Amino acid sequence: MNNKAIQTIVEEVMSRLSQETEKKHSVPMAVSARHCHVSQSDLEVLFGEDYKLTKKADLSQPGQFAANESITIVGPRGSLEKVRILGPARTMTQVEVSRTDSIKLGVKPPLRESGDINGSAPITLVGPKGSLYKKEGLIIAQTHIHMTPEDAQSFGVGNGEIVEVKVDGDRPVTLGKVLIRVSSRYKLEMHVDTDEANAGLITGKTTGTLVKNGEIL
Template identity: 80%
Template sequence: MDHQAIQSIVEEVVLRLTEASARNHSVPMAVSARHCHLSKNDLEALFGEGYELTKKADLSQPGQFAANESITIVGPRGSLEKVRVLGPARTMTQVEVSQTDSVRLGVKPPLRESGDISGSAPITLVGPKGSLYKNEGLIIAQAHIHMTAWDALNFAVKNGEFVKVVVEGERPVTLGKVLIRVSPRYKLEMHVDTDEANAGFITGKSKGKLIKYEETV
């Protein structure tokens, strides 16, 4: 048997072992409540010139933190106070809410991947030093899984792929169209919003089983 044939067999075995391993692996989960990412300019407009966010607590994703600062977001029908700002400051402002929040605000934000705010819903932001009307930036975040390239290999998935996640428990639930996001900056974790968490009694201690669409539960 020549070297190329042996290499092909080895690669096939590794692939099959990886796929089998992925089917048995679970994904830790986190519940993402309503929050806001602010650009540097918008941060200063709301909190004052030269203002810097102050850290309240580190988040699970490396380099990310919950700030002590919060804002009020205002829609045509109502408002939500004490919306947590997450740091560090970004290049663009994005506000993430649940569908329940959107009803209270009287707005219709699209379901989007974080960072995709083009043509999203408008929202007014109110801080201690000023207010802003944003023509776009309000979204409902697509349920997603952060992972490294090694995790992606282990689960046999790729960046941008959609999968299903089964969460067992007191109220079992299957979440569909969960987006895979791969980056060396990430730590393995699935993020759902409060509506999704409430539907399945999901907490920060929950784990889900990743299922590729061609597989059966």
């Protein structure tokens, strides 16, 4: 075997190793459009007594699904129709929108971790059987990464930690203040809203690279 052939083989092996390393340390991304989580009691106000959500499609996170049901959300300036409900029903009602959505509604929801709705913005929900006003519950969700304890150990991060994520592509961006959320119930995936996705031309096939203290993880 001549030197040229050996060099070609070495280059192929190095390329494969590089691709495997990149894949191992990259995070798949998903675009989270406006949606809501509802409590069972609020669901019954909107859709009728003893109503149960029906599944349209499973989501990537285990046990979560997009329901067939949707509602209209109404603010002081405007409304958004066909806002998808995600199931199953929760203990509290929460609506997640983008900054662009909030401008159309005429509200100023805070940037919050999902589940932290204390003192958040008010919103009116309208369903086929009724409507209700929630004095809090509307947020812009903080960009976050779901991961298992094994993923967290591999990346060297912990639950509640904040990192940056580099996104390469036609419009490279770096997203800061990305929250790490760790649970054995999760599957590795980063969630961005539609504003962030549009800024970085992010799709469901995009991956990101974690950066902590200036170092790639």
